[in-house]
Amino acid sequence: MTPTLTPTPSITPSHTPTPTPTPIKNIWIGPIHGDWNGSPGFWSKNSIPDATDEVVIPGISNLTILTGTTAVCKKIDVQYGAVFDVQAGAILSVKFP
Numbered sequence: 001m002t003p004t005l006t007p008t009p010s011i012t013p014s015h016t017p018t019p020t021p022t023p024i025k026n027i028w029i030g031p032i033h034g035d036w037n038g039s040p041g042f043w044s045k046n047s048i049p050d051a052t053d054e055v056v057i058p059g060i061s062n063l064t065i066l067t068g069t070t071a072v073c074k075k076i077d078v079q080y081g082a083v084f085d086v087q088a089g090a091i092l093s094v095k096f097p
Contacts, residue, residue: 026053026073033062036071049073051095057082065090 026049028034030042040047049055055073057063059081065071067089074095078084086092 023054023074025056025077027056028058028061028063030063032060034064035069036063036065037069051093057084065092 024045026047027044028042029044030038034042037048043049045053049072051072051074053073054075055077057076057078059079062083062085064085064087067087070091070093071086072093072095074097076092076094
């Protein structure tokens with residue numbers, strides 16, 4: 001006698017959760033001594049950071065925000081060994097929610 005197999009009903013979720021995207025960080029890749037607003041090409045995203053960017057200043061960098069200029073980002077990670085200078089009259093605005 002051959003056994004009879006009864007299929008098990010499958011469970012289908014009503015929706016598939018959407019993963020939260022990992023932000024792409026904007027990393028300083030410019031010269032060791034540089035100006036935050038010097039050139040978009042000094043940044044890994046090829047753009048000067050804005051209020052949506054998570055910024056990373058690597059440990060070998062000496063980065064300056066010059067007098068009379070403004071720098072903006074969402075978050076900033078100044079790594080061990082980096083020199084980060086916000087000159088008198090310059091503004092650094094970190095827009096972390």
